[in-house]
Structure formats: C-alpha cells, structure tokens
Amino acid sequence: MNQARQGHTGTLLTNGKMLVTGGGNYVALHSAELYDPSTGTWTTTGSMKHQRRGQHTAVLLTNGKVTELYDPSKGTWTSTNDMHSKRMEHTASLLTNGKVLVVGGLGSGIILDSAELYDPLTGTWTTTGSMNSQRTKHTASV
Structure with missing residues (x-):
C-alpha cells in the first residue's frame, strides 16, 4: 500500500483489481x-468526498460502481443522496435486482433496527421494513 491504514474496506472490482477505501x-x-x-x-486513485474510518461498507453495484x-473507468468519486438515517457499523448487500440493502448499525449512539434501499438507477434511498431486533457490527449475506 502507498499509505498505511486500518479499518478500511476492500472491494473486488469487475476488472479484477481490489479497491481499498478509507480507514x-x-x-x-x-x-x-x-x-x-x-x-x-x-x-493511488481518486479520493472519496468524505473521510471514512472503520465501520463503513463498500458494495460493488451491478454497473461496476x-x-x-x-x-x-475514471478513478473518480461522486456523492449520492443522503440516507434517511446516519449510520455506522451496518451491513450493505447488493440484491439481485441491483439495489443495495443497508441494515442496522449505530446511529447517534443508538443501535438501529431500520433498513434502507439504495436504487442506483434513481440515486434515491427508500426506508424499508425494520428488523425484529437491533443489530450492529453484524454480518449479512445474500
């Protein structure tokens, strides 16, 4: 690595390279x-708009972003619309329909049971059903 880091994410891109972010x-x-x-x-590739350290997630969308x-292809970052609830220590999973499901985590010192869907086609976040119990620092698989 060019810069020492801990608490970062690693995402395998469609071109076979590993994108390491934040930390x-x-x-x-x-x-x-x-x-x-x-x-x-x-x-080194383009920097994110915001600093991210530990407890963040990175998901490869079906469009490769x-x-x-x-x-x-450009090595650049763009911001998306804000989620309805700020969170860390959550999970993010790419669904078969191309949307990203973000679940649980910690927001404003409270463990969350809420979930949101990100639609990369519209760039919007939608609140969806809550879990039966609050979760943070958990795992999720699709």
Missing part, C-alpha cells in the same frame, strides 16, 4: 488505492 492512520482517511493482483502493485459512487 485510518491516526486520522480518518478519504484516500483510496487500487491493488492489481496480476502485477502485485498498488496505485461503489457507493459513495466510485467510477473505476
């Missing part, structure tokens, strides 16, 4: 790097 090195980072396993090299939307 911290005594301070929260907004930088991102790409790892190319075919060459064993790291390259990641929310905060990363465009692998």
Whole structure:
C-alpha cells in the first residue's frame, strides 16, 4: 500500500483489481488505492468526498460502481443522496435486482433496527421494513 491504514474496506472490482477505501492512520482517511493482483502493485486513485474510518461498507453495484459512487473507468468519486438515517457499523448487500440493502448499525449512539434501499438507477434511498431486533457490527449475506 502507498499509505498505511486500518479499518478500511476492500472491494473486488469487475476488472479484477481490489479497491481499498478509507480507514485510518491516526486520522480518518478519504484516500483510496487500487491493488492489481496480476502485477502485485498498488496505485493511488481518486479520493472519496468524505473521510471514512472503520465501520463503513463498500458494495460493488451491478454497473461496476461503489457507493459513495466510485467510477473505476475514471478513478473518480461522486456523492449520492443522503440516507434517511446516519449510520455506522451496518451491513450493505447488493440484491439481485441491483439495489443495495443497508441494515442496522449505530446511529447517534443508538443501535438501529431500520433498513434502507439504495436504487442506483434513481440515486434515491427508500426506508424499508425494520428488523425484529437491533443489530450492529453484524454480518449479512445474500
């Protein structure tokens, strides 16, 4: 890596490279790097709009982008609309219909049972059914 970091995410892109975002090195980072396993090299790519450290998620959308939307072909980030509830320590799962389900987490010091759907076609977040119990630092699979 070009910059030491902990608490970051790693997302496998459709081109076979690994996108590593955020994390911290005594301070929260907004930088991102790409790892190319075919060459064993790291390259710096565009920085995120906001710093992210620990307890954040990264999901590869069906169009190859990641929310905060990363465009692998340009190496740039764009912001999406705000979620209805700020959260950390949540999960984010890509559904078969191309939407992203974000569930639970911690918001304003409260463990959440709420869930939201992100639609990359419209760029909107929609509140959806709540879980039966609150969850944070959990896992989810589709």
